[in-house]
Every structure is written in C-alpha cells, then in structure tokens.
Amino acid sequence: MYDYLKGQVTRITPEYIVLEQQGIGWRLFTPNPFVFRQSASEQQIFVSMQVREDAQLLYGFHSLDQRELFKKLIQVSGIGPKGALAILASGNPTQVIQAIEMEDEAFLIRFPGVGKKTARQMILDLKGKLSSLLDSFELPSTDEELPLFGVNPNQHELEEAMLALTALGYSEKELVKIKPLLEDDENLSTTDGYMKQALKLLLKMK
Structure with missing residues (x-):
C-alpha cells in the first residue's frame, strides 16, 4: 500500500521514530531508531505496513x-x-x-x-x-563517535540503547553482562554507537 514516506523526523524513542508529513505524525518502528536524527530536513524512509487483529503498524527502513x-x-x-x-x-x-x-x-x-x-x-x-x-547493504552510521577520556559522561545515551535493546527482545540477563563493557568503552559517545557495539557483543556472547 505504501512504498515510502517523506517528511521530518520529529521524535526518536527506543522503539520507533515519528516522521511528520503535512501535519501528520507517522509512527515508524525501525531496527535501530537511533541511526536517525531529528532534523528540519526532509527525509525519505521506505515503509512496510503490517496489519494484525488489534493494530495496523508501519515499519521504516533506510533502503529498499x-x-x-x-x-x-x-x-x-x-x-x-x-x-x-x-x-x-x-x-x-x-x-x-x-x-x-x-x-x-x-x-x-x-x-x-x-x-x-x-x-x-x-x-x-x-x-x-x-x-x-548480498552486495546491497550499507547501513548508515554516525560520524559523531569521538574518543572520550576519563569518566564516561554518556549515561543517558547508554540507557537509551539499553531500552532499545529491551524493545528488540534482548533479556535483562543478557544486557547485564554487556553493560559494564559498554560503560568502560571510552570510544562510545552516542546512542547509536552504544547500540551497534552492544549488538556486536551480544552476537559474540551466545
């Protein structure tokens, strides 16, 4: 029914983003909401609608x-x-x-x-x-992951990542194991960065 939507990303949560288009805010569930950035610039997001008995949900993606x-x-x-x-x-x-x-x-x-x-x-x-x-994927990354020194001041970003991972289905037991490793990693400073490193650790852990 829908192929893509163009609009401004006005909200980012651990589970979804909101794309505003002509006064309508579309809730789009995405693999990693934090690869998006809130911006006044128009963005194009490919979508898939999934209908179930109690809801009609939209899922958003960077590429076809x-x-x-x-x-x-x-x-x-x-x-x-x-x-x-x-x-x-x-x-x-x-x-x-x-x-x-x-x-x-x-x-x-x-x-x-x-x-x-x-x-x-x-x-x-x-x-x-x-x-x-196979040769088509190049998922977006942020260029804002700068090295930090001393105590990690990015607790808010880390907690956002933990919430997003919980929303994806990872258990508290799994997240407890990797959280100290993320806290000690001074090269991480963004929620997206924490998400990506956490997922790497989780896939190695099992």
Missing part, C-alpha cells in the same frame, strides 16, 4: 534492500516483525544472509526469539533466495 530482507524474514514461520527488526538491528545483514546460505544455525540462534527450530526454518525457506541482496 533492508525492507526486502525484513519482508522475507517475516514470511518465515516463527519470525514476526519484532524478531525481524532485531535481526536487522545487528547492523550486518550480509552476515545474516551468509549464515543462511552456509546453514550456520549456531549464528542464527543468537538473535532474540530464534531457536534451533526457527533457525532451521529460516534456512529452509530463504536459502538461495537472498543472494541478490
């Missing part, structure tokens, strides 16, 4: 390829939109596609809500169908 991978993931039995967002939030869809192609179940079960049965189903349903996306 990111959206296409999302749409393929939610076709797999056992993976809903929230699970697909958690997989895309890893920041490395190419690694996910390669894991499917190589039947690497051990890698796939590291994502929230993906057990051995779902990982096997992902491989059965998607192997050989994602190669066209």
Whole structure:
C-alpha cells in the first residue's frame, strides 16, 4: 500500500521514530531508531505496513534492500516483525544472509526469539533466495563517535540503547553482562554507537 514516506523526523524513542508529513505524525518502528536524527530536513524512509487483529503498524527502513530482507524474514514461520527488526538491528545483514546460505544455525540462534527450530526454518525457506541482496547493504552510521577520556559522561545515551535493546527482545540477563563493557568503552559517545557495539557483543556472547 505504501512504498515510502517523506517528511521530518520529529521524535526518536527506543522503539520507533515519528516522521511528520503535512501535519501528520507517522509512527515508524525501525531496527535501530537511533541511526536517525531529528532534523528540519526532509527525509525519505521506505515503509512496510503490517496489519494484525488489534493494530495496523508501519515499519521504516533506510533502503529498499533492508525492507526486502525484513519482508522475507517475516514470511518465515516463527519470525514476526519484532524478531525481524532485531535481526536487522545487528547492523550486518550480509552476515545474516551468509549464515543462511552456509546453514550456520549456531549464528542464527543468537538473535532474540530464534531457536534451533526457527533457525532451521529460516534456512529452509530463504536459502538461495537472498543472494541478490548480498552486495546491497550499507547501513548508515554516525560520524559523531569521538574518543572520550576519563569518566564516561554518556549515561543517558547508554540507557537509551539499553531500552532499545529491551524493545528488540534482548533479556535483562543478557544486557547485564554487556553493560559494564559498554560503560568502560571510552570510544562510545552516542546512542547509536552504544547500540551497534552492544549488538556486536551480544552476537559474540551466545
């Protein structure tokens, strides 16, 4: 129904962003809301509408390829939109596609809500169908992650990242393990930076 929306990002939360277009604020759930920036400049965001019994939800993506991978993931039995967002939030869809192609179940079960049965189903349903996306992904990053010295003053950004990871389905037990590592990393200063490093640690941890 919708292909993309153009407007201004007026709000960013751990679960979604708000894109204002002609006086209407669209709530868009995204893999990592903090890669977006509130700005008066117009931005184009590709969208996918998912209808369920109690709601009609819009999901937003930086690129067509990111959206296409999302749409393929939610076709797999056992993976809903929230699970697909958690997989895309890893920041490395190419690694996910390669894991499917190589039947690497051990890698796939590291994502929230993906057990051995779902990982096997992902491989059965998607192997050989994602190669066209392999060379297309280059997810946005921030250039604001400057080194810091002394005590980390970015507690607010860290807590925002923790809330976003919780929204993606990661457990408190998992987050408790990586939070000290993030607090000690003086190279991190933005919520997006904390998110990306946390996801790297979470995928290595299991």
